[in-house]
Amino acid sequence: MxxxxxxxxxxxxxxxxxxxxxxxxxxxxxxxxxxxxxxxxxxxxxxxxxxxxxxxxxxxxxxxxxxxxxNGGQIVNSYSRDIDVIERSCAPKQAQLLGDMAFEGGRIIRERIAKYNIQCDLKDGGVFAANTSKHMKHLESQKKLWERYGHTQLELMDAKRIQEVVGTDIYAGGMLDMSGGHIHPxxxxxxxxxxxxxxxxxxxxxxxxxxxxxxxxxxxxxxxxxxxxxxxxxxxxxxxxxxxxxxxxKSMPCGTQVITTEPLSAELAKSLLPQDYCVEDCNYLLDYYRLTGDNRLIFGGGVVYGARDPANIEAIIRPKMLKAFPQLKDVKIDYAWTGNFLLTLxxxxxxxxxxxxxxxxxxxxxxxxxxxxxxxxxxxxxxxxxxxxxxxxxxxPHYPFPGGRLFQVPFSALGAWYYTLRDKLGI
Missing domain, CATH: 3.50.50.60 (FAD/NAD(P)-binding domain)
Structure with missing residues (x-):
C-alpha cells in the first residue's frame, strides 16, 4: 500500500x-x-x-x-455559530448545557499540555478584530453574551487600543480574549x-x-x-x-489556505504583533494570523468549497496579508498549503x-x-x-444540503458570495 x-x-x-x-x-x-x-x-x-x-x-x-x-493553530472559544444562535433554536436546559461547554475546550488543551508536558509553543491571548463599526457592535454583544456564561477574560478595544496589540490601522476596534491563544497544531x-x-x-x-x-x-x-x-x-x-x-x-469538506513567511527579525515581528497574540477578523470568510515560535508570520483565509486544492495558494492569501501588513511586501513566503475542514449547513x-x-x-x-x-x-x-x-x-437539528451532494458546492459558494458582499458593503 x-x-x-x-x-x-x-x-x-x-x-x-x-x-x-x-x-x-x-x-x-x-x-x-x-x-x-x-x-x-x-x-x-x-x-x-x-x-x-x-x-x-x-x-x-x-x-x-x-x-x-x-490549521491556523488558534485557540478560539465557543462554536462556529455562537451561543445566541443556540439559545434561539433550543430548549433552555439544552442551551444552558451547550453554553456552559463553549469555553471548556481551551481549558482541556491547556490541562493536557501541562499534564503530559507537550511541547507545542503555547501562547496566551487571542484578538477578534473588527473591520467595521457593525463588527464592533457585534463584539459588544458577544462580550455580554459570553460574560453571561461566566467567561470574563475579555476586553473591548477601540481603534487606538487595538493598534497597541496589532500593528495595522485597518481595524475599527476589537475584543481581546486572554483565555484564547495559539499553538503549533x-x-x-x-x-x-x-x-x-x-x-x-x-x-x-x-x-x-x-x-x-x-x-x-x-x-x-x-x-x-x-x-x-x-x-x-x-x-x-x-x-x-x-x-x-x-x-x-449532511456535511461538506471545504478547504482553507495558509501561508508562512520566512523567519522575521525580532524587531519586525514585534512591530506586527507586539504582545504575540493571535488574530482573526470578523468577516464571514475571515482572515487569521499569528507568529510562530521562530518569528514567522502564519496567515490564512479563504474557503474553497468541495475541498479542491487551488493552483496558487500564495496568490490568494498574500494580498490579504499585505493589506494588513504592507511592510511585508519584500518578505519571502517559505510555505503554502491547504487543509480541509468539514462544514455543516x-x-x-x-x-x-x-x-x-x-x-x-x-x-x-x-x-x-x-x-x-x-x-x-x-x-x-x-x-x-x-x-x-x-x-x-x-x-x-441537522439537515442535508439542499439538492443533495450534487448542489452542495454551488449553493454554499452562492451563500458565501452573499455574505462576503455584505461584509464589503458594511451591511
Whole structure:
C-alpha cells in the first residue's frame, strides 16, 4: 500500500520527532476502536484511557495528517455559530448545557499540555478584530453574551487600543480574549498521540478504515487487518470520505489556505504583533494570523468549497496579508498549503450514535481546535454511561444540503458570495 506522508507545510517541517507507528496487520480485539488520529480521535482516546478503557486507533495516513495538523493553530472559544444562535433554536436546559461547554475546550488543551508536558509553543491571548463599526457592535454583544456564561477574560478595544496589540490601522476596534491563544497544531496532536500511547493506547498509521461491519460486535476493516470492538468512534471529519454515507450526506469538506513567511527579525515581528497574540477578523470568510515560535508570520483565509486544492495558494492569501501588513511586501513566503475542514449547513457540530455502539462527532465548520477537545471528553462520557452532555449536542437539528451532494458546492459558494458582499458593503 502507498505510504501517505504529511503535506509540505511549515508544521510538518518544524514538527517534533515522530516515532514509527505500525500498520494494522491481522486481527485485533479492543474495547473501543477510534477511526481517525486527529484531535477528536486523540482527545476521545485520552479521556477513555484515563478511565481504564482499552483503545485502538486506525489512521489512514499519519497522526494529525488532516485539519488537526494543518490549521491556523488558534485557540478560539465557543462554536462556529455562537451561543445566541443556540439559545434561539433550543430548549433552555439544552442551551444552558451547550453554553456552559463553549469555553471548556481551551481549558482541556491547556490541562493536557501541562499534564503530559507537550511541547507545542503555547501562547496566551487571542484578538477578534473588527473591520467595521457593525463588527464592533457585534463584539459588544458577544462580550455580554459570553460574560453571561461566566467567561470574563475579555476586553473591548477601540481603534487606538487595538493598534497597541496589532500593528495595522485597518481595524475599527476589537475584543481581546486572554483565555484564547495559539499553538503549533501538529505538535499538539503528536504530543496527544504520545500521551495516549503512554496510557496503553495503540495507534495504527497508514491503515484506512475501508468498511464497518455493524451489529452487536462491530468490526472495522482496513486493507490488511480487522479490529473487533465493543464500541466504535468515527472521528474522520473532512477526511472520512464515504465510509459512513449517512454522515457524508449532511456535511461538506471545504478547504482553507495558509501561508508562512520566512523567519522575521525580532524587531519586525514585534512591530506586527507586539504582545504575540493571535488574530482573526470578523468577516464571514475571515482572515487569521499569528507568529510562530521562530518569528514567522502564519496567515490564512479563504474557503474553497468541495475541498479542491487551488493552483496558487500564495496568490490568494498574500494580498490579504499585505493589506494588513504592507511592510511585508519584500518578505519571502517559505510555505503554502491547504487543509480541509468539514462544514455543516447549520455550522454547528454533528454528534450522535448509529445503532447502539457506533458514536461520532463531526462538522466543526472551521472552529475545531477547541471543540474537538471538548467532543472527545463528551464522547468518552457517553461511552461511560454519562450521556447528558452528549445528548445536548446530539439533539441539535441537522439537515442535508439542499439538492443533495450534487448542489452542495454551488449553493454554499452562492451563500458565501452573499455574505462576503455584505461584509464589503458594511451591511
Amino acid at each position: 502507498a505510504h501517505t506522508a504529511y503535506p509540505q507545510s511549515y508544521y510538518a517541517a518544524s514538527a517534533n520527532s515522530v516515532p514509527a507507528r505500525p500498520e494494522l496487520n491481522g486481527d485485533v480485539e479492543t474495547d473501543v476502536c477510534i477511526i481517525g488520529a486527529g484531535y477528536t480521535g486523540l482527545s476521545t482516546a485520552i479521556a477513555l484511557l484515563e478511565n481504564g478503557f482499552k483503545v485502538s486507533i486506525v489512521e489512514a495516513a499519519k497522526v494529525g495528517f488532516g485539519a488537526s495538523g494543518r 501538529l505538535n499538539l496532536a503528536l504530543g496527544e498521540a504520545a500521551a495516549a500511547e503512554s496510557l496503553g493506547g495503540v495507534i495504527y498509521e497508514q491503515s484506512p478504515a475501508i468498511r464497518i461491519d455493524r451489529g452487536a460486535n462491530p468490526v472495522v476493516h482496513t486493507p490488511n487487518g480487522r479490529i473487533k470492538a465493543k464500541f466504535i468512534v468515527v472521528a474522520g471529519n473532512a477526511y472520512l470520505g464515504n465510509l459512513v454515507p449517512e454522515l457524508s450526506a 447549520s455550522r454547528l457540530p454533528q454528534v450522535g450514535r448509529l445503532g447502539d455502539n457506533i458514536y461520532y462527532s463531526q462538522g466543526c465548520s472551521g472552529h475545531g481546535v477547541t471543540y474537538t477537545h471538548l467532543a472527545g471528553k463528551v464522547l468518552a462520557e457517553a461511552l461511560r454511561g454519562q450521556a447528558e452532555r452528549f445528548d445536548a449536542f446530539a439533539d441539535l
